[in-house]
Amino acid sequence: MRLKATARVKAWSALVAAALLGAAGVASCSGGDDEPAAVAKVASTLGPGEGVLNLVTLPGAIESGGSDPRVDWVTPFEERTGCKVGLKVVQTPEEMADLMRAENRRYDGFAAPPEVAGQLIAEKRVTPVNTDLVDGFKKLEPKLRRLLRRDGTQYGVPYVWGSNLLMYDVRTVPPPASWAALFDPDRAGRHSGKLIMRDSPLAIAEAALYLKRARPKLKIDDPYALTPKQLEAAGRVLAAQRPHVGEYWERPAGAVSAFAGGRAVLGQAWPYHVDVLTRASRPVQAAVPAEGVTGWMDAWMIGPRVEHPNCMYQWLQWTASPDVQQQVAEWTGVAPANPQACSGDRLKPGFCAAYHVGDRDYIDRVVFAHAPTKACDGGSGKKGCTDYAEWKKTWIEATKL
CATH class of the missing domain: 3.40.190.10 (Periplasmic binding protein-like II)
Structure with missing residues (x-):
């Protein structure tokens, strides 16, 4: 392609x-x-x-x-x-x-x-x-x-x-081993303005995966089943990341264009993006973070x-x-x-x-996405989670306002 x-x-x-x-x-x-x-x-x-x-x-x-x-x-x-x-x-x-x-x-x-x-x-x-x-x-x-x-x-x-991976430009970014490369404020700042994120409330789940390892006291299990406290923490991560994000892509072509044009060097991507760009001889690779990937x-x-x-x-x-x-x-x-x-x-x-x-x-x-619900659907058995409407609100507040 x-x-x-x-x-x-x-x-x-x-x-x-x-x-x-x-x-x-x-x-x-x-x-x-x-x-x-x-x-x-x-x-x-x-x-x-x-x-x-x-x-x-x-x-x-x-x-x-x-x-x-x-x-x-x-x-x-x-x-x-x-x-x-x-x-x-x-x-x-x-x-x-x-x-x-x-x-x-x-x-x-x-x-x-x-x-x-x-x-x-x-x-x-x-x-x-x-x-x-x-x-x-x-x-x-x-x-x-x-x-x-x-x-x-x-x-x-x-x-x-499909699955959500970390894609990076091999000329400027060392192989990332963790979602921290994208969500830790200090590490994200190394490539400020050249990060990309997909524009979807469900992208909160990758921030939750990062927090699952970075802040074990939050006790995050399923990144799509977050309590109000856990969702708030993920929102803070995204808000801190926002100044370093050059583009939130909605269409897959947006991520391809950002990397092909040199506007991005690190970000969320699908195998599709890696496939297209490598076929076009662009110097990108994909990493599977230690915390795992969502899909x-x-x-x-x-x-x-x-x-x-x-x-x-x-x-x-x-x-x-x-x-x-x-x-x-x-x-x-x-x-x-x-x-x-x-x-x-x-x-x-x-x-x-x-x-x-x-x-x-x-x-x-792969941790496959499911709709966030207050009943914590997704097999965790927990109660008192946040629903998709709350995720959407958190996403808008963290990335748009």
Whole structure:
């Protein structure tokens, strides 16, 4: 992938009720008292496609040949299934979540980043997935599948994933061994004005990882499950770092541009950035800090008021298949959820190694993002944590005001 292609990349990004889907469609029913109105039940069987499929995504999540006629995994799906895809592209995770909450909107599915997935699962605004109806589901990375499982119920199908690394310019920055290179005020000051951070409240988790080691008395366990005291401490770290940050990048191309143009020498990055820049002969490398790395996964989820369930299940099968996963990975610069995309003559071995596809040891060490909640969801079992709204407030106060 070349530097000029980076604008194609999808944006970074910011459920449970169920209904009986018949062979030809979805039956409406009323849920319990704690469920949103008119939420569909989990499918038991499938029938012929309904001819229409309405999806919601962030930019770049799917391609139908509009950017490049050679890059199209929508048209073949339509030809094979007879399901005509309608696409609603939103610019932020918040906009996506709001569409799923709107009871007058009926989208069949959406490609959810972790903050959207977690919030809507907790709010019971996602239709559960019957994985027996998704061919190839068991071929997807086991850890990724578990991220969408609650109390034995599956709420989505993994699509793509990535990890958050430390990228540095080898000409001016010694290999960083810790997140302290980015968050310790004295060390960050060595490269003041030439640091980059991704512009997302979930980036607070990397500051929390740094604090987990630097200030063990805070007793941080899960960097996505922070008490008010822990969140406040992370906010102070980010506020102290702010004078040294040259750019908070929203789109992946922003980080590439900053390093390529010499405006950045150290910062948060994805394997994609390292891959693109090294292919362009830029002197960068990636480091895995001693504290570990965080990660993210986007997943296809079924809308709470799914109108075309049979087409949606065919889409879930299609996007989980190795050939489609190969196209998605090559075009968007992310790791495919199906490691079979690296089998045969699909993805090149160099790509798969750079993105850690199928590397179970690496994947098991990644702390994958989940939506922060007051109930400390994410497996820690703690209570009294802070939710995403509080994270967003802390992020704005530390980096914007």
